[in-house]
Amino acid sequence: MNDHAPARSPQDLDDAIAGGIGESPIRPDGALKVRGEYAYSSDLWAEDMLWGVTLRSPHPSARIRSIDVSGALKTPGVYAVLTHEDVPGDNLYGLKDVDQPVLASDVVRYKGEAVALVAADHPETARRARERIDVDYEVLEPVTDAERAAHDETLPKVHPDGNLVRYQPILKGDPEATAEVVVSGTYTLGMQDQAFLGPESGLAIPAEDGGVDLYLATQDLHSDQAQTARALGLPQEKVRMTLSGVGGAFGGREDLSIQVHVCMLALRTGKPVKMVYDREESFYGHVHRHPATMYYEHGADADGRLVYVRAKLYFDGGAYSSKTPVVVGNGTTLGVGPYVVPNVRIEGWGVYTNNPPCGAMRGLGAVQPALAYEAQLDKLAEALDMDPVDVRIRNAISRGESIATGQVLDYPAPVAELLERVRALPMPPERDGTELDIRELPGGASNTTHGEGVYRGVGYGVCIKNICYAEGADDYSTARVRLQALGGEPAAMVHTAAAEVGQGVVTVQQQITRSELGVERVTVHPNDTDVGKAGSSSASRQTYMTGGAVKTACEAVRRRLLDRVAERFGEAFGDLSLAGGKIVSASTGVLTEIVDVLGDEVIEETREYHHRETYPMDAEDGSSERVQVQHAFSAHRAVVDVDVELGLVKVVALDCSQDVGKAVNPDAVVGQIQGGSAQGLGLAVMEEIRVGDGAIRNPSFTDYLIPTILDTPPMKIDVIERGDPNSPYGVRGVGEPPTISSTPAVVAAVRAATGKDLTHVPVSPEHVVDFGE
């Protein structure tokens, strides 16, 4: 570690814990976070450090005629003012397409795009100097309509090759099939923000070898390292990264934010430099969920069995591509939902506009179509006078059946069971008007109703989400496991680059190591780039992938240990196991202590874990033998009370059944489902970044609302474990599905309460209320 390693408050992530797989040991960072003692990346500090700030474009589309930094440079206390001319390497980065400049050079493509950087000895000095940078813009007409951007060749081109990022069709069966019962609808979804509480932040420390050490909050250290090194013009080993306390992520930390900027300032000034966005800048400084417009038509026979689904999906990617190609891939492949559909024609467009860039967010590309296909299933149920759960069960996909791309699900897919189970969960009590607590009513603390105008509704939602990266990606993970005797007891250390973003992968790594090595004392090394890739803490994949890597590395360590025991004791290797710090023979019982075999030796093994190979989609018809690694499913039932005169909603219950394959940490699983459900509830009734003419109109937590405790009901959570034979321990990704199925369930319940044909999320009071009564 660097000599100038930043000061940290107590953050004993490497404290040993009790509990193996299937138990729920307390997470090592939990108490610190609850007590407010946990050090987040925004708390980093180094002696003699400078503060960096970013100048951002005030226009969604403009040509830069000139940038004059002389006024800023003359400000006392300013150490550096940098523009695109100072980017040492390639002035381009990106997760998939490398299309985004580190600092804008000739044009700006969205309001908030980074144009220049300032480092000063005080943050306010840096901010004031920023105002003295004179940028001469020629303002251009922005492209703001995603659907037009897909088709209208007369619009300005946001990028030289045009405005289409990806077009993907899926054709299955007879694309012109007809059916007895046809329902159709157009659905739109607003731009959701990840709304993590810890703003983008990091501390860069220049190193004596000409490189830089960056301490930061991210979801993927190695992805950041590769992109940052390229932009800095440095070899990767000179751009070392260490994960610092992450205050939430949800996809919003997959793309670069401060990384290259803060390193440029540190390398230029030769001093440690810290950057922390404020809340408003954070809204401009990270990508959001893609808004979508979706046209759907479902055909079914008289029994409610789906005959066809035809859909057109438009995703607004904003100014840079980020994860737009993946959103189109997920959106189309999962666009019919967890249902068997013989005839499919889905087309997806992901486009460039001059709106804020959109990219990864929990439920990537699967949240949008779920709103539409679940509304369609409800419409179908109504048209057929069927129960909405029954119509879903009739069409539910199951093991051995194929999704729209032709991929056969060769693992449990208990969609019908989840629906049956969530329907069977106890309902919340009926509202009785006698015990009046306004906090239990729509409007809550605001005292808008004492029961007047309040109607109850119930709705269901079920979803499918792919787990891990797809379409041929090899997003492997690496784990280094070390076993040694410390103080007379066996101790293991796990070292991975898997980003702990709050989801609990730190605990999962400890649990797996405990179970695999029979050792209680397991520490997790700080996550950094001194070990191989772990891939991103995204796509509900870390327990699967890094869990798999830790398991594989533990197995290698165990093999070396037991080889030695087998030789020394003349036992068959296959008879030996590890438990409670001892080595046990199936035939002769306890043989010896692990520490006695180890002596002074350290056994260390590093292993990669790769998931099953996946394959690209056919460009013409979207077919693929295995486009995705694994699929996960959840089902929600929402009960809402709606004040139909004011359009205010109180979600009374939001209950969930989910298959998690194997609950490595059952409490953490429930926590993920609670959190995901709350995030989906937020999208259903309040969360939307309002964009007008390319500008964010509500870049604050005053006006970008996320659910409070009065908006979030108690949740009954029913977890089942139908193991996937292809995954480590049978695990199935947990984090994303509940974000996806909760939204359509809540909206369906609001429809049921109001009789309104609600087609946009978030549902706002204006959508519910009848004006002019």
Place this chain on the structure above:
Amino acid sequence: MDFLRPTHWRDALDAKAHHPDATPIAGGTDVMVEINFGRRRPSTLLDLTGVPELTDWSLDDGRLRIGAGVPYARLIDELGDRLPGLAIASRTVGSPQIRNRGTLGGNLASASPAGDGHPPLLASDAEVEVQSLRGTRTVPVGEFFTGVKRHVLADDELIAAVHVAPATGAQQFSKIGTRNAMVIAVCTFAVALHPEQQRVGTGLGSAAPTPRPATEAAEFLAAELTDTDQWNRPRPLPESVVRRFGELVAATTAPIDDVRGTANYRTHAMAVMARRTLGWVWNEHRTGRQQCA
């Protein structure tokens, strides 16, 4: 930036007189947000939290004098029985932490059209006591606001207190927000019955550039009640009266479309809140039982 922290009211007035551009700060729940967002860079902050006179309230000659530095939490706990409308409004402000810090004087001084404390003060005919080294004046709260985030204070003046009579009849307050707690108002409505004067007080928030009463609605209702002798012998109100009251309140609005809601919705919601809160105060008037909240 200069930071002034007087410990006596007289020193505070002196400071304001000598630093007319100083920004007064009490709970800081508005000022600090603006500073942190870079929207305001005061040359001087005048911290009033060290002035003990501001955090007292008293009852003199049948009228409450509430120091400008009394926070919402104390309005609820200590004055909730005498000012129920203001207490209901105070409960809708932010979170417990904000209610512990934020003050009634600060709410007035910010002069936001969405200030939650304003409508109940209007409905109760409150007055704002303003002081400077030049002297003291009282301003009816309806005349205090001159525009969005603007008020009648001169550069050397500070808000000393609010004067308001304890409730003699039922009071209610209702606020629209698009989540169930911790939300800035889309619009608000307050109503207060003054049976001893046979009068009705109203206040509308976030429905016009400044908080305003619904005078025509209040006079209509008071006349109805007087004409039918309902003040003394209350009966259930005819639906037509409730509806007309709502219509007249809605007609008072001059709302805008913004990121929190549309003008149409605000006007609509104001009528609904007016009808409902009238129902609640009237039930209380008839039965003597407060209608929750």
